[in-house]
Amino acid sequence: MTLQNLKYILEIADSRSLSKAARKLFISQSTLSAALKELETDLGVELFQRTNRGVTLTYDGEDFIRYAREIVEQTQYLEQRYHSRKSLPMRFSVSTQHLPFSVRAFIELFKEADTDTYDMAIRECDTNSVIHDVAGNKSELGILAIQESHLRTMEKLLVSYEIEFTEVACVNNFVFFRKSHPLAEKTEVTLKDLEKYPFVTYDQEIETSHFSEEPLFYKLLSKNVHVSDRCTKIALVRNTDCFSIGPDLTNSNADAFHKGTGEVVARSLKHEIGYLHLGYLHRKWSTVSQLGEKFLSYLKRDIRNLIASGQK
Structure with missing residues (x-):
């Protein structure tokens, strides 16, 4: 299965006709038919029903199209993203509970964004969202304050997501x-x-x-x-x-x-x-990026200052 074949299938589904799809794709109908047959053989399912009026999706075809369309759209997004700009020298995201020191650390990091292009994000959200953002790779780091009596329960939960909690301060x-x-x-x-x-x-x-x-x-x-x-x-x-x-x-x-x-x-x-145990989440098998390390250095400094101030 190739990305090109997925694009062929999507065009057939949208056109509801092999001949119309072939014209739009600027290929011969025989080439398109061969690609379709090859894919159906590899999958072991029939994607389209052929009629005198054209083609219609089978049940398996409808299911296949949903996933194929998502893959093609994501690929097109990646192509557009990197064709429009050759590089993104600064890319970083963090999810955090509603903790002001996380915001202050992010601001310090943002001040260093002196390049022409960057893509940075901070998300203040509930605890469950912080965990899922890190587990789903939406954010590189997650910042949490965990009550002492809940620390062991939370650490067991994080293991199931393959996430590690690194404590910064108590x-x-x-x-x-x-x-x-x-x-x-x-x-x-x-x-x-x-x-x-x-x-x-x-x-x-x-x-x-x-x-x-x-x-x-x-x-x-x-x-x-x-x-x-x-x-x-x-x-x-x-x-x-x-x-x-x-x-x-x-x-x-x-x-x-x-x-x-x-x-x-x-x-x-x-x-x-x-x-309260203050710390950060990161995926177990990943390393923290240079920007992530910088953010953590600002975070740790701010927390040290917070402790030293004693909230006076």
């Missing part, structure tokens, strides 16, 4: 709320303190605790607000008595990405729910 959890919040005067906050306030949490595609980005997960609290993006979470924390929990919400109380985030403060959460 960090404390902080509670984030606005400066005018009733708990803002405290230097350390307990879970008991938080019970009567709304917990704003990232929605997960899979409602299983080890997929949660936040250590508490919504099932443990009575007031919960689910969001899908970081800007909405910050807006709720800034303007209401909602609180957030994690290693980082803004850039240590003030993030240049968001006007007014200086109104958000971080307070240490008493060690009742364990630590």
